[in-house]
Amino acid sequence: MKQKQNMNMKNRNKKIICFLLILIVFLVGLIMMGIQLKYYVYYTTYCDDYYSVLANTESLYYDQILEVNGEPDNTVREKYTEYGDYFIYNEYDDGRLFVFSYNENSNGHPYLRIIELTNPEYRFGRKKIGVGTDKSTIEKVYRKSYRGLQQDSHGKYFVEDGSFVINFYFDENDIVYKISVGKADIIHDTRGWKKK
Numbered sequence: 001m002k003q004k005q006n007m008n009m010k011n012r013n014k015k016i017i018c019f020l021l022i023l024i025v026f027l028v029g030l031i032m033m034g035i036q037l038k039y040y041v042y043y044t045t046y047c048d049d050y051y052s053v054l055a056n057t058e059s060l061y062y063d064q065i066l067e068v069n070g071e072p073d074n075t076v077r078e079k080y081t082e083y084g085d086y087f088i089y090n091e092y093d094d095g096r097l098f099v100f101s102y103n104e105n106s107n108g109h110p111y112l113r114i115i116e117l118t119n120p121e122y123r124f125g126r127k128k129i130g131v132g133t134d135k136s137t138i139e140k141v142y143r144k145s146y147r148g149l150q151q152d153s154h155g156k157y158f159v160e161d162g163s164f165v166i167n168f169y170f171d172e173n174d175i176v177y178k179i180s181v182g183k184a185d186i187i188h189d190t191r192g193w194k195k196k
Contacts, residue, residue, distance in 0.1 A: 045145040047125040050164050050181040054096065054115045054122055062088065062100050062110035072098070087113075095119025095131075114182040135174035160184065 052058045057068040066072075072090035079086050084104040091097045095118040100110035123130040127141050135157075139149045142159040149168070151157050157168045169178040 046129075046141060046161050047164075048162065050124055050161075050166065051112060051115065053124045054117060054181065055098065055112065060112040062102075062112075065098060065112060066090075069096075069098075086110075094121075096122065114180055117179045117181070118177070131176050131179060133176045135168075135170055135176075138168060138176070 047053065049058065051060065055065050055069065057065060059065060059068075069092065073093045074089075074091040076089040076091075077086055078089070086102055086104060088100040088102070088110050089097060090100070097116040097118075098112060099114040099116070101113050102108055102110040118131055120130055120132040125141070127137065129138060129141060135149075138159070142148055142161065146160045149157055149159050157170060159166050159168070163184055165182055165184050167180040167182075168176050169180075171177050
């Protein structure tokens with residue numbers, strides 16, 4: 001009888017140890033997932049590539065964008081560092097402004113950085129967001145993006161969607177009158193977005 005009780009006690013102890021080991025492995029897994037979530041990755045909730053929608057091409061290079069969109073109506077070239085870094089502003093009469101950057105000391109080509117939009121005919125995504133959209137619609141559309149529609153310390157409104165930051169400029173009636181779209185590393189530094 002005592003031997004049977006010892007066997008039952010050993011089996012019970014083994015079951016408790018197995019249960020505790022499984023519980024520990026499960027908790028370590030949860031902790032590791034939590035740690036992994038702290039490493040940010042880009043994800044998109046609304047539009048995959050704002051640049052291609054507004055520039056009519058997937059290319060980000062100056063020559064190829066000009067080839068697709070034609071010569072701009074106004075071009076301004078501005079030096080912004082003593083190391084030969086320049087901005088090129090290409091303005092089109094259709095309400096688009098393309099901002100490129102390049103370094104005159106490297107062999108790199110001017111590269112698209114920001115697109116500003118003031119024409120209500122250009123729209124993006126399923127809900128056709130653009131100039132003329134009201135603030136409440138933008139809040140609804142981007143509610144699942146990383147932190148939704150936000151306001152920075154200067155009072156500007158923006159959303160983070162994928163690797164893009166979209167700035168919305170609202171008038172006194174909360175209607176968008178201008179939009180600027182840029183990559184996150186240009187507008188808000190590279191900090192990434194939380195994984196879904």
